[in-house]
Amino acid sequence: MRFAGVDLSKPKVMGVINVSPESFFKGSVKQSEEELIQTVLKMVEDGASFIDVGAKSTAPYLETQIPVEEEVRRAVWAIKTIREHVDVPISIDTTSARVAEEALKAGADIINDVSGLKGDENMAKVAKEYDVPVIVCAHKKVGDFKDPVHEVIKALEESLQIAYKHGIEKEKIAIDPAIGFLRPNWPPWYEWDSKVLANLNLLKVFGLPILVGVSRKSFIGAITGRKDPMERLAGSLAATAIAVWNGAHIIRTHDVRETVDAVKMAAFMRTFNP
Ligand SMILES: Nc1nc2c(c(=O)[nH]1)N=C(COP(=O)(O)OP(=O)(O)O)CN2
Numbered sequence: 420m421r422f423a424g425v426d427l428s429k430p431k432v433m434g435v436i437n438v439s440p441e442s443f444f445k446g447s448v449k450q451s452e453e454e455l456i457q458t459v460l461k462m463v464e465d466g467a468s469f470i471d472v473g474a475k476s477t478a479p480y481l482e483t484q485i486p487v488e489e490e491v492r493r494a495v496w497a498i499k500t501i502r503e504h505v506d507v508p509i510s511i512d513t514t515s516a517r518v519a520e521e522a523l524k525a526g527a528d529i530i531n532d533v534s535g536l537k538g539d540e541n542m543a544k545v546a547k548e549y550d551v552p553v554i555v556c557a558h559k560k561v562g563d564f565k566d567p568v569h570e571v572i573k574a575l576e577e578s579l580q581i582a583y584k585h586g587i588e589k590e591k592i593a594i595d596p597a598i599g600f601l602r603p604n605w606p607p608w609y610e611w612d613s614k615v616l617a618n619l620n621l622l623k624v625f626g627l628p629i630l631v632g633v634s635r636k637s638f639i640g641a642i643t644g645r646k647d648p649m650e651r652l653a654g655s656l657a658a659t660a661i662a663v664w665n666g667a668h669i670i671r672t673h674d675v676r677e678t679v680d681a682v683k684m685a686a687f688m689r690t691f692n693p
């Protein structure tokens with residue numbers, strides 16, 4: 420299996436860079452050109468196979484609205500700068516078709532849409548027109564659910580319908596269970612996220628690359644009692660190992676060096692439990 424030209428026979432790591440000061444983990448925020456370049460070079464040296472760039476936080480518990488022009492400005496600046504320094508595929512983390520298009524023109528290779536092509540009706544059109552791979556996240560309004568992973572599967576099916584209707588090929592799609600984004604009234608979201616990760620292997624039915632982002636998220640804070648995202652690295656590595664054990668192909672992380680080691684450990688042991 421491949422995604423954006425990257426071989427996924429062994430799981431790979433995607434390094435996260437945010438140029439959005441409002442992002443929930445301040446350690447991921449880069450605002451000067453020098454910081455951006457140093458960080459991206461280090462991530463690739465540490466083993467990142469992809470770089471994901473976010474120009475607006477999508478944290479469901481933060482106030483994150485900024486004008487689309489500002490998101491475009493941040494994204495284009497970051498992507499142009501990063502593109503000049505590394506060759507790995509760059510994804511643009513946005514739910515706006517306008518931002519995605521400008522980012523692609525600036526040198527991005529992949530669209531990462533946490534709304535699963537449902538947030539902006541032009542997103543699938545842009546993906547098709549520029550003929551780029553897309554990451555679709557499970558996205559839906561959640562009420563009270565007993566069976567999180569099946570809700571995730573249903574939400575992903577809807578996104579795939581949208582993609583196929585617009586002529587996006589299967590080979591160009593990766594799926595993502597959207598850890599931290601789906602927040603029902605019941606069960607509590609940290610239980611929802613844990614149930615999804617514990618049953619992630621069920622997403623293999625799609626036959627598509629599975630991308631998972633657990634890095635420093637609030638379900639880890641809730642389970643470990645670590646309120647500050649700065650304190651959540653160990654919890655993130657444990658969740659990463661579970662995700663890889665259960666079939667994740669790409670792990671999206673703020674901490675490339677540590678995550679590469681956790682991924683290697685889980686992937687190696689998994690080969691003895693086929
Ligand atoms: N495909 C995918 N994209 C994502 C995911 C994720 O799990 N999967 N998590 C995010 C949250 O992390 P980030 O550090 O970007 O937080 P922010 O939204 O506050 O910037 C943002 N983007």
Ligand SMILES: Nc1ccc(C(=O)O)cc1
Pocket residue numbers: 443476477478479598599600635636637638
């Ligand atoms: N964009 C997101 C940022 C953070 C979280 C989380 O902490 O669960 C979820 C989504």
